[in-house]
Amino acid sequence: MVDSCLADAIIYELWVGSNGTSAHKIYYSDLPWPIGKIMYLKQVHVVKQILGITKENVEIRKEDIYTNANDAFTALSTRSGEQAYFFDNMPTSLDAVFVEHALFTLYVLVFLSLLGGSDDAELELDEDDDSVDYD
Secondary structure, three states, X not given: OHHHHHXXXXXXXXXXXXXXXXXXXXXXXXXXXXXXXXXXXXXXHHHHHHHOOOOOOHHHHHHHHHHHHHHHHHHHHHHHOOOOOOOOOOOOHHHHHHHHHHHHHHHHHHHHHHHXXXXXXXXXXXXXXXXXXOO
């Protein structure tokens, strides 16, 4: 449940909620204009179908998606308490899913929103930096 709620929120934000400029830059900016635009619009349509978004229920579905994601984060926060991991003293697949969604939300979406319309900005990652440490 947690994975599906967070995944729904991420694909909504990437393809529908952020007006789609981030997704277009990531997936279709290297294609010729008409092909990239058509493929982008087709993918937005597919995502809206997957999430059950129509013209009539767009605001209700948006609220549901964000509420479900907030509930999932609250449940994870309650479950972890003061522990380093969700279960016992070792990482599990739930820990990995949470870290994946959290890092994507905190870094990728924020970074892309800061780019605005700049095509010349690049994401630079420090290869020596080990941000996630399971010690």
